[in-house]
Amino acid sequence: MNSTETEDTPQNFDQAHDEKTEVLTAFDRWLQINHSALLTRQSYERSVRFFWDFLSLYHGKSITKMDIVAVTMTDMRAFLAYRSENRASHTTNAQSLSGLKTFYRFLIQQGHTLSWSLHRLRRPRLPRTLPRPLDQSQLDPLMAPPLLHHASWIEWRNYSAMVLLYATGLRIQEVLNINWGDWGKDAGLSVVSKGDKARIVPVLPIALNAVNTYWQKNPWGAKNGAETPLFLGEKGGRLQASILQKSLRAMRLAFGLPDHVTPHSFRHSFASHLLDGGASLRDVQELLGHSSVRATQKYTQTTQKRLQELYQSAHPSMTNSIQKKPSDGVIVGTDSGTADGAGDGALTGTADGANA
Numbered sequence: 001m002n003s004t005e006t007e008d009t010p011q012n013f014d015q016a017h018d019e020k021t022e023v024l025t026a027f028d029r030w031l032q033i034n035h036s037a038l039l040t041r042q043s044y045e046r047s048v049r050f051f052w053d054f055l056s057l058y059h060g061k062s063i064t065k066m067d068i069v070a071v072t073m074t075d076m077r078a079f080l081a082y083r084s085e086n087r088a089s090h091t092t093n094a095q096s097l098s099g100l101k102t103f104y105r106f107l108i109q110q111g112h113t114l115s116w117s118l119h120r121l122r123r124p125r126l127p128r129t130l131p132r133p134l135d136q137s138q139l140d141p142l143m144a145p146p147l148l149h150h151a152s153w154i155e156w157r158n159y160s161a162m163v164l165l166y167a168t169g170l171r172i173q174e175v176l177n178i179n180w181g182d183w184g185k186d187a188g189l190s191v192v193s194k195g196d197k198a199r200i201v202p203v204l205p206i207a208l209n210a211v212n213t214y215w216q217k218n219p220w221g222a223k224n225g226a227e228t229p230l231f232l233g234e235k236g237g238r239l240q241a242s243i244l245q246k247s248l249r250a251m252r253l254a255f256g257l258p259d260h261v262t263p264h265s266f267r268h269s270f271a272s273h274l275l276d277g278g279a280s281l282r283d284v285q286e287l288l289g290h291s292s293v294r295a296t297q298k299y300t301q302t303t304q305k306r307l308q309e310l311y312q313s314a315h316p317s318m319t320n321s322i323q324k325k326p327s328d329g330v331i332v333g334t335d336s337g338t339a340d341g342a343g344d345g346a347l348t349g350t351a352d353g354a355n356a
Contacts, residue, residue: 019065020052030106037193039173047099054079069112073120076100097121133272134257134265139166141255143206153217154234158247160210161231161239165263167207169270169288172241172263181226183211193289201287271296 024045031041055063055071058078083093101121104114142162151159164175174191182190188200211230220236222228229238245263252261267288274284285296 017062020049020063023065023068024048026110027103027106030109031102035197043095044099044102047096048103050096051079051100054082058082069107069114071114073116076121132260132265133269134261136273138257139269142166142257153214153219156210156214156217157231157239158244158251160207160214161244162248162251162263162266163210164203164207165266166270167204168201169267169274170201171267172244174289176229176231176239176241176244178230179226180215180222180228180230183215183230184208191289197289197291199286199289 027048028041028045031044036044052063052068055067055075058075059067080093083096088096101118104118104121108114108118143166161175164170165172168175168189168191170191171193174193177192178189188202190198191201192198215230218232220228220232223236231239231244233239233243241263248261248263251257252259271284271288274287275281281293281296285293288296290296
């Protein structure tokens, strides 16, 4: 840690704290103007707040706005080294760097000048992972209502939310942001996605019936009219994502779902099953609310991978070749690849600037 450059007094501390609050508030307003989603804004604020607090610890003094503007690449490297020491994952570092880069872009637009270029602040390369959709057979129990009518309203709430996640392909926060006034319309469900972009999503009858059954049982009703959250917590407020995620973990066993299943797994399954059924990539992109078709194309890779595995396991010629010995001239299960990790001196999400 660096030695203390100035002595902190209560007045200096209060001034620095007020400045941090003021800057973060202005940053949030700027993000809203640029149509950033709520979860993105919250993530970026956490990243900036954590970085601000780190600098205070690193320099041994309260950090002001001008200290933040005067940050050097040495400070950035120290920050990444600190996160590595605390075993932050590459994904977490990538999210932090994304938030910090956006924050400094905001400061530049406010008229501040940095001593380094934003181009030197790069996200680490993350391993490419394909979505893990569920097989249709694994979801059959979920789509054949197993709940008895006398099940509690909370059980029906959790069940209907899961059905809606799969039936619509919505993100968990999109489901939880639905209000009573948005529900049950013939034109479909109006959803506001990332970047405050609205889209219309059709609702299958099984999801409609499940949600309506839950709603009839919930003791709170539409106490705030059309603005009442569709999915309510135990005390009548908007249901939190952490509560629904916890309930899903408890329900996996009942439905025989794999341990890796999360609310987002239903979205992956929704997209993959539509493509398996012949839906076009553009249609699936529209339903998922992706701004770019590139984000949707990963599901075609998943579908192709499953088809290839099915072909390899079921095609007669593949079955016969697997039974042959490698000495017969058949290469079994060989895969090769090289890691490409030459750094270019840019600062990424690893402490030494190497590609992740």
